[in-house]
Amino acid sequence: MSEIKTIVTIASHSALQIMKGAKQEGFRTALICLENRINVYTRFKHLIDNIFIIKEYSDIIRNETQKILLDLDAIIIPHGSFVEYIGIENLYKIESPIFGNRKLMEWEYDQWKKYELLKSAGISVPQVYNKLNDIDRLVIVKLPGAKGGRGYFLAMSKDELIMKAEKLNIDLSQAFIQEYIIGTPMYFHYFYSPIYDRLELLGSDIRYESDVDGLRRIPYNIVEPTFTVVGNIPVVLRESLLTQVFDYGEKFVKITKTKVPPGVIGPFCLEAVCRNDLKIVVFEFSGRIVAGTNLYIQGSPYSWLYFDEPMSMGRRIAREIKLAIENDALDKIIS
Amino acid sequence: MSEIKTIVTIASHSALQIMKGAKQEGFRTALICLENRINVYTRFKHLIDNIFIIKEYSDIIRNETQKILLDLDAIIIPHGSFVEYIGIENLYKIESPIFGNRKLMEWEYDQWKKYELLKSAGISVPQVYNKLNDIDRLVIVKLPGAKGGRGYFLAMSKDELIMKAEKLNIDLSQAFIQEYIIGTPMYFHYFYSPIYDRLELLGSDIRYESDVDGLRRIPYNIVEPTFTVVGNIPVVLRESLLTQVFDYGEKFVKITKTKVPPGVIGPFCLEAVCRNDLKIVVFEFSGRIVAGTNLYIQGSPYSWLYFDEPMSMGRRIAREIKLAIENDALDKIIS
Amino acid sequence: MSEIKTIVTIASHSALQIMKGAKQEGFRTALICLENRINVYTRFKHLIDNIFIIKEYSDIIRNETQKILLDLDAIIIPHGSFVEYIGIENLYKIESPIFGNRKLMEWEYDQWKKYELLKSAGISVPQVYNKLNDIDRLVIVKLPGAKGGRGYFLAMSKDELIMKAEKLNIDLSQAFIQEYIIGTPMYFHYFYSPIYDRLELLGSDIRYESDVDGLRRIPYNIVEPTFTVVGNIPVVLRESLLTQVFDYGEKFVKITKTKVPPGVIGPFCLEAVCRNDLKIVVFEFSGRIVAGTNLYIQGSPYSWLYFDEPMSMGRRIAREIKLAIENDALDKIIS
Structure with a gap:
């Protein structure tokens, strides 16, 4: 941990962006890759110095892999598939430093904890239903382990919900039932820099x-x-919405510092609906880079307001690591 | 007015883009900002030399504010929220030069005048209904003061329209009732340069x-x-549509020169629907920068056809001001 | 053919992108333009060295036009409107070299041949119905000559299909009836470089x-x-889909080498639907540049993974021609 030379991630989600960003900031790069993904990533060898093939993701915590990563002086960048792939139970077994806050990744994995964190931050959230009898409007039902939106379904009433759950053979005691907010979905890509103590909006x-x-x-x-989810489409926000967007972002940074110290580090995303009265309601968050940032590998309409060079989220992460090294403040950005 | 040093606008709509564009062209910048928006704009101090806080927008015409602006040798850039915020009755009381044609901004504020201008230009427009009895197809009802699309509603018949109006407690005598064209909405961002006498298409x-x-x-x-309206999504047009798009743009420039002299200056937008027979029908226009241009702060697929540098609409405005100063032709671009 | 100096195309579809790309790579440029399109293309004279006005597209094979093109040492870039405009029967009469494989353009013109090529490549394709009695799900009906999606219609059953065909006065014996895959449409822009023997994904x-x-x-x-089709909207793909996308692209390159030698040259597009189980099904292909690439005149989220300079599909074509000239391998890229 005294030195960091190589930026490493798992070959999926936003790995290409992370590799390119690392190269732009002068780091060495490595990917941990399942065999069936090799066909994609070997095409971008100019961005990836080493590709390590593994049989299954849990191999990451095997001794040999851990040693390789330590020998590379690696820092690991977690992305949306990271915890899902390696398993929440393996998160703390990784010996190399991870960019970000492991504890927040753990919280993110639990719909109820996620919801409570947002709510206690003072961010507008949808109603959540613990009792089926309380359902009085359109709801969305999310199952644990339902990833990337798969396995979600809608219902207008308790009866419809039960009927669909039976049809889908679902154990409702595990389900997270949330009011479905009527409006337009929007996802905000933030970056919180512990080095600058600055919240940036880098895309949507x-x-x-x-x-x-x-x-x-x-x-x-x-x-x-x-x-x-099969892709992402770019959007810019009505400028007057930025008041809420920055307010929510600041509230999120603050609550994570209190409840999940040292708080969020680097990229996070608030996943929201904008109602027709211009009120933004946040139904989930991601405590790490989201795939929507793949749109902005050459910068976004927002990143260009901060930087006079192309700044993807992947590059922003590498930049923060570089700044931390230069300021002898690595402990502020890893866990 | 003999000198212009500072580009100024109201802190909303496309202000960040206008500030950045002004900086790119070497101007000083200033924002007039309501207190509750400060949280957004102070984050971009590197783009904004001065932020003046006001209590309400009408403060802009107060003597103190006017003096400050005159002392800054300011030129004011109006945007979509500008006339709405300061009020049409205050438009002519602003002593600093305004980029663009104040008279056109006034026309824009009146749905009937807008419609007549488009129609007399020879641009295809939807049917407008003055008598409820004439309604024979799907219509959209727009109320005066309904801004950014809020307060619009649809109806298929006179009966449905009356029923909905009663439900919404609306005075139909004030309503603007327009045929709802079936097709896909599209917005074209033009720039008319009085200095070059050139019409440019800078985005959609x-x-x-x-x-x-x-x-x-x-x-x-x-x-x-x-x-x-809560955001904007980028789109490029089928290239064969450009024939109509440029034809309509030229017609708009021409009719405004005749009916609202000296005509449109700088950015304008035709707000249209493209029918399935590839006919474009224009239902509204904006005689100033639209928020859709916020997508293209680093250039658009169209701007890159004209310029070999990133050219946002905000920068294009600043460029035109610079050209006007260099050519001693400020009178061509202000009012 | 011993020398190539000028990049030429027909004034439509993606002509502006092709002209700009050619200029970026140092070529002379020329457009063949119908009179009613002149209003658009003369606005971009800085990108176009010569504009040749013709009365109808078939004039391209007239002796005078052919001589002009030969005198310019032209290479012709076919785009989506190219074969449609000049007519399949005129394709081989063009004396100047064409970038790409004329035979593939011919195949592309026939829905059945297209479908068979995809299927024999081992790419997932929708069911095709030769007998109306076999229709057992939602289908889309495509008529020969229906271009850019015009004239397509949907039906849920044989009866509905016949009813609609009668209403539209359609000869069903000519119709191509394809299963309508439920999912989200997505279009992948590939470039196959015979010089590098490399398949690139340049956009979607x-x-x-x-x-x-x-x-x-x-x-x-x-x-x-x-x-x-009236426009195109940018999208990036869920990164894990790239495995299928590259696999399909490679399969397409391979099958065209076998069945339509020398195979695809330069840009092509697979036109697909992504199902909710993340399976991609390809319903058509284009064996040349598609208009969706007009989005990426300054590079796409994918092109920036390959190139450290703005690389549109138009520029990529010009680059390949330049590389072929430098490597004395023009025969690899023309027909």
Whole structure:
């Protein structure tokens, strides 16, 4: 940990962006890659100095892998697939430093903890239903382990919910039932810099989800919509919304410092709906880089307000690591 | 007016873009800002030399404010929220030069005048209904003062329209009732340069509106759609549409020279629907910068056809001011 | 053919991008332009050295035009409107070298051949129905000559299909009837470089179609949706989809080498739907530049992974020609 030379991540999600950003800031790079993904990542060897093939993600905590990473003086960048792949139980077993706050990644994995954190921050959140009898409006049902929007479904009433759950063979005692806010979805990409003590807004996107975003093109009611994220579409916000967006971002930084010390480090995302009265309601957060930032590998309409050079989220992470090294403040950005 | 040193606007809408563009062209910058917006704009001090806090927008015409602006050798850039905020009755009381044509801003504020201007230009426009009895197809009802799409509603018939108006407690005598064109919405960002006598197309976008653009994801008919603009999504046009797009733009420049002399100056937008037969129908215009240009702070697919440097609409405005100063032709671009 | 000095295309589709890309790589440029398009292209004279006006597209094979092109040492870049405009029967009469494989352009023109090529490549394709009686799900009906999505329609059953065909006065014996895959549409922009023997992914987009993409905003069932492409919207893909995307691209390159030798040259596009189980199904291909690349005139989120300079598809084509000239390998890229 005394030295950091190589930026490492798992070959998925936003790995290409992270590799490019690391190179732009002068680091060596390495990827941990499943065999069936090799076909993609070997195409970008100019961005990746080393590719380590593993059989399954839990191999990351095997002694040999850990040793390789330590020998590389690696820092590991977690992304949206990271905890999902290695397993929450393995998170603390990784010996190399991780960019960010491991504890926050753990919280993120639990819908109730996530929700409580947002709520206690003073950020507007949807109603959550603990009792089916309380359901009085459109709700979205999220199952534990449902990732990237897969396995979510909608219901207008308790009866409809129970009927669908039976059809899908779902154990409702595990389900997280949340008010479905009517409005437009929007995702805000923040970066909190512990080195500068500065909150930056680096982008925003809309998720492109299958099949819900295709069904609107069909004048038939064939199937229930599903919400599997398959891509991201760029969007800029009505400028007057930035008041709420920065306010929420600051509140999130503050609450994580109190409840999950040392608080959020680097990228995070508030996942929201903007209602027609211009009120923003946040239904989830991500405590690490989100895939929507892949849109902005050459900078976003927001990053160009801060930087006079192309600044992706991947590069911003590498920049923060470089700044931390230069300021002898690595402890501020790793866990 | 003999000298211009500082580019000034109101802190909203496209202010960040205007500030950055001004800096890129070497101007000093200043923002007039309501107290509750300060949290956003102080984050971008590197783009803004002075921030003047006011209590309400009408303070802009107070003597103290006017003096400050005159002392700064300011030119004021109006944007979409400008006339709305300061009030049409205060527009001519501003002593500092305004980039653009104040008279056109006044016309823009009146749905009927707007419509007549487009129509007399020879641009395809939707049918407008003066008598409820004439309604024979889908219409959209726009109320005076309904801004950013808020307060619009749809109706298929006279009866439905009256029913909805009663429900919303609306005085229909004030309503502007327009045929709702079936097709895809598209917004074209033009810049007319009086210095070059050149019409440029600098971008295009699709508005992202709450909650209409979210409702399509819900397989229930819960609520009437609303049309509050909350963001903008980039789009490029089928290249063969450019024939119409440039033709309409030229027609708009020409008619404003005749009917609202000296005509449009700088940015304007035609707000249109493209029908499935590839005919473009224009339902509104904006005689100043639109927020959709915020997408293109580092240039758009169109701006890169004209310029070999990043050219946002904000920068293009500043460039035109610089050109006017260099050519001793400020009178061509201000009012 | 021993020398190539001028990059030429027809004034439509992606011509502006092709002209700019050619200039960036140091070529002379020329456009073949119908009179009614002149209003657009003369605005971009800084990108176009010569504009040749023709009365109808078939004039391209007239002796005078052919001589002009030969005198310019021209290479012709075909785009989506190219074969459609000049006519499949004229394709081989052009004496100047064409960038790409003329034979593939011919195949592309036939829905059945297209479909068979994809299928024999081992790429997932939708079911195709030769007998109306076999229709057992939602289908899309495509008529020969229906271009840019115009003239397509949907049906849920044989009966509905026949009813609609009668209403539209369509000869069903000519129709191409394809399963309509439920999911989200996505278009992948590839470039296969014969010089590098390398497959690149340079972008992806979603088509913006009139009126289907506008109908979703209307809570009425007024009209049957139509699918006329009027623009393109940027999208990035979930990174884990790249495995399939590159696999399909490689399969396409391979099958064209076998079945349509020498195979695809330069840009091509797979036109797909991503299902909610993350399976990509390809319903069509384009064997040349697609208009969705117009989004990325200054580079795309993918092109920036390969190149440290702005690389549009238009520029990539010009770059490949330059590389071929430098390597004395022009025969590899023309036909």
